[in-house]
Amino acid sequence: MRLVMLGPPGSGKGTQGVLVAEAAGVPHVSSGAALRRHGGPEVQALMAAGELVDDQVMADIVSTRLAEADAEGGFLLDGYPRDVPQAAALDAWLDGRGERLDAVVLLDAPHQELTDRLLARAQVEDRVDDNPTTITHRLEVYRTRTAPLAAHYDKAGVLRRVDGTGSVAQVAARVAAALGFQTA
Ligand code: B4P
Numbered sequence: 001m002r003l004v005m006l007g008p009p010g011s012g013k014g015t016q017g018v019l020v021a022e023a024a025g026v027p028h029v030s031s032g033a034a035l036r037r038h039g040g041p042e043v044q045a046l047m048a049a050g051e052l053v054d055d056q057v058m059a060d061i062v063s064t065r066l067a068e069a070d071a072e073g074g075f076l077l078d079g080y081p082r083d084v085p086q087a088a089a090l091d092a093w094l095d096g097r098g099e100r101l102d103a104v105v106l107l108d109a110p111h112q113e114l115t116d117r118l119l120a121r122a123q124v125e126d127r128v129d130d131n132p133t134t135i136t137h138r139l140e141v142y143r144t145r146t147a148p149l150a151a152h153y154d155k156a157g158v159l160r161r162v163d164g165t166g167s168v169a170q171v172a173a174r175v176a177a178a179l180g181f182q183t184a
Contacts, residue, residue, distance in 0.1 A: 003076040007107035008142040010114035011164045017078035019172050027070050031079035048128040050138040059089040083145040104153040107164035
């Protein structure tokens with residue numbers, strides 16, 4: 001399966017992405033994790049400010065990763081695409097291989113819950129972007145740059161909207177149902 005997890009920061013796309021990738025038997029490809037691991041000082045500064053990293057940089061990172069052998073039969077993209085040019089680049093890359101996305105899961109939760117989750121993560125993980133100012137900015141960047149992708153994928157007939165509120169297990173059950181997976 002070729003899957004995308006879409007949603008604002010704190011919606012659980014990374015959390016659920018790991019579970020879905022395991023259930024689908026495909027690699028979990030997180031753009032944020034790749035940037036945190038391999039991004040140079042310029043990329044780190046953009047992330048710390050809650051800004052999106054350059055589209056071409058992202059397209060190069062993601063297409064290189066998806067061309068690896070373990071992604072031949074499918075993948076789960078977590079955090080990519082994040083704006084319209086990135087979605088167009090992904091469509092073109094898939095078209096060139098005669099492939100298409102099977103589903104795009106859109107997770108969402110109320111603004112306050114998203115903020116609370118990210119602030120809770122700040123207590124346990126050392127992420128420079130989980131502070132009140134940057135969280136507010138990231139949510140705004142999501143609203144203006146990423147949210148329009150829902151219409152793009154809805155038009156393509158692959159969008160699955162899932163309520164991201166509740167426990168991780170409750171959300172996982174909803175995601176599994178939306179994708180037609182069997183749950184234990
Ligand atoms: P990401 O790494 O994608 O970070 P994120 O948006 O915060 O989502 P994440 O997946 O980590 O969190 P989740 O909601 O699962 O991006 C970081 C930065 O990288 C971006 O700001 C940008 O600068 C850059 N970047 C990444 N991709 C890019 C791209 N394509 N183009 C340009 N720039 C890019 O979880 C958040 C917290 O909520 C966790 O602590 C989790 O435990 C908790 N949580 C999850 N589900 C929960 C639930 N049901 N209940 C309670 N808590 C829950």
